[in-house]
Amino acid sequence: MKHAGQRLDASFVVPVSISLIAWSALLVDAGGLMPPALCSISGDYWRLPLSTWLHLAFLSNSPSKFASDSVLMVAAMMAPLAASPLRHVLERSFARRRMRSALCFVAGYAAVWIAAWIGLQVVAIAFTWAVPAPLTRVGLGFALAVLWQFSPAKQWFLNVCHRRPSLAAFGMAADRDALRFGLASGVSCAGNCWALMLLALLTGPLHVLTTIVVMCFIFAERLERPAPPAWRSRGPGKAVRIIAEKVRTRLALLRAPT
Numbered sequence: 001m002k003h004a005g006q007r008l009d010a011s012f013v014v015p016v017s018i019s020l021i022a023w024s025a026l027l028v029d030a031g032g033l034m035p036p037a038l039c040s041i042s043g044d045y046w047r048l049p050l051s052t053w054l055h056l057a058f059l060s061n062s063p064s065k066f067a068s069d070s071v072l073m074v075a076a077m078m079a080p081l082a083a084s085p086l087r088h089v090l091e092r093s094f095a096r097r098r099m100r101s102a103l104c105f106v107a108g109y110a111a112v113w114i115a116a117w118i119g120l121q122v123v124a125i126a127f128t129w130a131v132p133a134p135l136t137r138v139g140l141g142f143a144l145a146v147l148w149q150f151s152p153a154k155q156w157f158l159n160v161c162h163r164r165p166s167l168a169a170f171g172m173a174a175d176r177d178a179l180r181f182g183l184a185s186g187v188s189c190a191g192n193c194w195a196l197m198l199l200a201l202l203t204g205p206l207h208v209l210t211t212i213v214v215m216c217f218i219f220a221e222r223l224e225r226p227a228p229p230a231w232r233s234r235g236p237g238k239a240v241r242i243i244a245e246k247v248r249t250r251l252a253l254l255r256a257p258t
Contacts, residue, residue: 015079015086022076026069026208070121074113077197077215078189081222082109085164085185089178092167101167101178108182109189116190117197124201134204141202148195152229159226160188193218 086105093101131137148154163184167177196218200210220236227234 012083012087015081015083019076019079022072022079025072026076070114070117071110073211074110074117077211078109078113080215080219081189082106082185084222085109085181088164089167089181092169093174093178094169097174101174104175104178105182105185108179108184109186110182112183112186112190116186116194120194120198120201123198127198127202137202138199141199145195145199149235150231150233152231154192155227155229155232155234157188157191158221158224158234159229161185161192161222162226163188 082105086102089101089105090098127137127141131140165177165181165184167181168174193214196214200207200214203210217236220239221234223236223238223242224234225238
């Protein structure tokens with residue numbers, strides 16, 4: 001039981017540590033604070049064709065710089081969200097192949113999110129080209145995020161995020177199941193988060209602050225139970241209630257006579 005608890009702790013500590021290291025690397029490299037594809041198009045180039053915008057954005061960033069910054073941003077934001085499904089993989093794997101299964105899961109999860117992040121940057125460039133006024137652009141991005149937040153499709157992706165399928169224990173079948181689970185977790189997470197991530201990309205100089213807020217919101221929202229897909233408000237209500245209860249308990253202890 002002691003070793004099991006250590007494994008479960010590792011499934012949370014390792015992703016959070018990776019996230020903190022990635023954030024530190026992005027903060028050290030100032031250019032990494034804003035997505036590389038957007039840094040080079042912040043000038044008054046809105047009169048150019050969209051194809052030229054895309055060409056300039058990616059031409060002015062070396063492939064290695066673009067890839068490294070994209071990987072760091074995905075690690076910074078999404079590693080904590082992988083903790084729960086990664087724990088499922090560790091719990092369903094024998095000790096001798098636990099690391100192998102975890103790597104298969106992470107490979108699938110990261111592949112989906114890196115592709116999604118690159119795609120979101122392209123969409124953000126097109127959005128910036130189509131709506132050059134910053135306030136209008138952010139307002140439209142916020143409206144899109146709110147619409148998606150209320151939609152049944154959003155709830156469907158959230159429900160998929162909570163699924164924990166059975167995983168094979170031996171051989172290639174175990175590798176296949178872990179990789180498939182990583183891909184499915186990445187797709188459901190990207191489907192859940194894309195609108196909020198796009199909103200963060202559209203905030204320009206406030207990108208890093210908005211990204212941190214979005215990351216905290218998404219992480220807290222994941223505490224909610226699955227629910228039938230429907231048009232309704234949804235958010236991190238459970239996290240808010242937990243924090244409020246802890247604050248009330250703390251205040252009660254402080255006010256109690258000694």
